[in-house]
Amino acid sequence: MNSGVLIYSGGMDSTTLLYYLLHQNYHLKALSFNYGQRHAKELAAAAAICRKLDVPHQVVDLTAITGLIGGSSLTDPALPVPEGHYTGENMKITVVPNRNMIMLSIAIGHAIALKYDAVAYAAHSGDHTIYPDCRPVFVEAMKQVAGLCDWHPVKIATPFIKMDKGDIAELGLQLGVPFELTWTCYNGRDRHCGKCGACQERREAFFKHGLADPIQYEDFGFK
């Protein structure tokens, strides 16, 4: 049986990956990261879904490093979350410097300590435009380094790397993912705002594939 540490945000991509890996009989430990994101609500979503599935879950408190990797509107309350399409140039303000490598390195360390085979994360093709650390070329380089950093090599599993978010929505519905429990919005308000890049991307994913998104948005102007 394969074993892995899953980097788990509580959003729709990593929740689908969680269901997918369980479907593949992975023995999993899920790690969520509190890096000072304003949408820390996602951490509660992650915890609730792991409880439902009886998957061990831990929130890693990285707030001690939030100030070191500043300059992103995801962590700095002084910077507004941009609205608009997620591929827009103005979305680059949502990049948290080296966030993925930091999360991966800790997850790899944990996998080594547990003697697990792999670390999984839900990088997908839709992220490439904005997020340099979701690109296949970054993932390939991380695979190299994860195989060299310890006497116990760790694999990096990114089964969604060639899929777009619509493919993930479709797969998730097939796997019975409770999308109504996931959290996507970069604003951490009561409901999903529907206008930030993350909400726009989520809406587009369901819409393009003719699927229904069970969450409720603040506005109803876009279906």
Added chain:
Amino acid sequence: MNSGVLIYSGGMDSTTLLYYLLHQNYHLKALSFNYGQRHAKELAAAAAICRKLDVPHQVVDLTAITGLIGGSSLTDPALPVPEGHYTGENMKITVVPNRNMIMLSIAIGHAIALKYDAVAYAAHSGDHTIYPDCRPVFVEAMKQVAGLCDWHPVKIATPFIKMDKGDIAELGLQLGVPFELTWTCYNGRDRHCGKCGACQERREAFFKHGLADPIQYEDFGFK
């Protein structure tokens, strides 16, 4: 002028690297990491030396992840620090899972946020036997990933990668490094124990090059 984030333990290697980079006119920020090491005394040494040099210094509190990367005698008080030669098989218990990649990833994130050119760390040839994350093959892979993880690429500077600890001692003495202020011992007692792998390696470095180590050890059986 080059700018860099230095991973700075307060030991003799990274202190020599600090002096070396200042000698090369680097504009530096030094980061030390508290990952729950029993020799946290090194953090005070690092702070004191940075104050002396007027180099900005910050201790990053990673104690929230100590439990995730367990199994090392450097962080687990239940596991004794092994005595003997630093290349011995029994020294592998001092490896902290993926410690260097974790420190590097945070330092890279900080370098991106500061728009600095490079991250420097004092990997050297003597570490290769025990520590997989000091090997040139690991460093090369980290260089790749550090150039890809953000739109602002970061270089990894490891100028000591082909030197041994004796070469570093020699260089440090030329550069005026105050070795009496550095901390090396894996046990965090009042004085250096002289018997753990780290002390043995330090003693050997000075001894082989016919140099005097200004620190005092608990025992005096080895010169």
